[in-house]
Amino acid sequence: MSLIGRRVSPHGLRVFEAAARHLSFTAAAGELHSTQSAVSQQVRALEEQLGMPLFERxxxxxxxxxxxxxLFVSVQEGFATIERTLDRLQRxxxxxxxxxxxxxxxxxxxxLPRLPQFRQRHADIDVRIMTHQGGRDWxxxxxxxxxxFCDARTLSGVPRLFDETVMPVCSPAFLDQHGPIDSLARLSELPLMALLSEPGQHWLDWPAYFKALADMAYVQPAELTFNNYTLLIQAVIAGQGIGLGxxxxIDDQLASGVLVGLEGMTLSTGGGYGLIDGRGGGGSARQLFRDWLLERTG
Structure with a gap:
């Protein structure tokens, strides 16, 4: 049996948490709809059970x-975990x-463009999307x-959604103005849009692209640099330069013609997007989403 219940009253811990948060037995009593003397007695009983003082009067x-x-830090963390779990179970x-x-x-x-298909099939499932750019542990x-987006080592142990296949892309108007773009040497002379990678990300950049495709050094600074791929692609669509696609x-943009891909300069690596199970659980909802996702990308 755990100490809670056998030696320490759960109610006593609740009273202690309120008193410690307010640093006042009177304020804790008001919150708990009790009396100052009852709170003091509960705290003293807890101190006796533990054999140590918790407050200095x-x-x-x-x-x-x-x-x-x-103890206050631990009790607060424990109550917060319980509250999060109860909230998740109720949802x-x-x-x-x-x-x-x-x-x-x-x-x-x-x-997002394809999510309505999942929601139409599973209208009872609530979908919550969180974005992560690689700078912190999730x-x-x-x-x-x-x-x-994962490196090849990570992808070897999880379902693979997309391989990393990259090509330079530009707008039709940019290609008309600067084309033909038929060599890496010509490509390197043009305005290139760059994406900044945060720690933990594995996005290919222009120097790595030129090095992998032709062992060619690229040291020219990018015309424009972004930390957001969506903004980069919008700049490319607006004709401001060339980006890595x-x-x-960007298949939908290529299909609609707002972007043109330089197919002859395509590079494939061992990286790509992977499907990683988290620790949230999700039950049948997670499995249904996984099945739908693999159906759409398989």
């Missing part, structure tokens, strides 16, 4: 001891939910499915 108030501060009881983590580019160019979040993301 000072003039017109109390303050936490070192042990009290440590799932009302409607099943799937929490999807992806980067802004995949969300904007692939997922594993402690309530993520059911992560759709992220990832197949799977």
């Amino acid at each position: 000072i003039y017109r108030g109390v303050r936490l001891t070192e042990a009290g501060q440590a 799932q009881h009302r409607h099943p939910q799937v929490n999807i983590l992806t980067d802004f580019s995949f969300a904007a160019y692939w997922l 594993h402690d979040q309530e993520v059911d499915v992560a759709l992220l 990832w197949r799977g993301l």
Whole structure:
């Protein structure tokens, strides 16, 4: 049996948390609809159960001891975890939910245009989309499915959605003005749009592209630099230069003719988008989304 219930009263911990948060037995009593004396008795009983003081009684108030501060942090974390779990369970009881983590580019160019198809098929499932650009760890979040750009090593252990197939892309008007663009040497002379990568991202950049395709050094600074792929593509569509286009993301723009791909300069790498299970759970909603996603990309 755990200490809670056998040695420590759960109600006593609740009273302690309120008293520690307010640093006042009177304020805690008001919140708990109790009395100051009852709160004081509960706290003293908890101190006796633990065999250590949790508060120092000072003039017109109390303050936490070192042990009290440590317990307060743990109790708050525990209550917060319980509240998050109860909230998630209540939401799932009302409607099943799937929490999807992806980067802004995949969300904007692939997922959102196709998501109505999933929602039409599974109208009872609530979909929550969170974007992630690689600068922070996401594993402690309530993520059911992560759709992220991965290196070849990571992709070897997860379902692969898209291979990384990259080509230079530009607007038809830009090609008319500067074409033909039939060599890497000619490409390197033109205004190139660059994407800044944050730590943890694996996006191909222009120097790596030229190096991988022809062992060619590229040191010229980019004409424009973005930290958002959607903005980069909008600049390319507006005719301001050439960007790297990832197949799977910009297929719709190529099909509609707003972008032109330089097919002869296509590069494939071992990277790509992978489907990674998170720790959120998701149950049947996650499985239904996974099945739909693999059906659309397989």
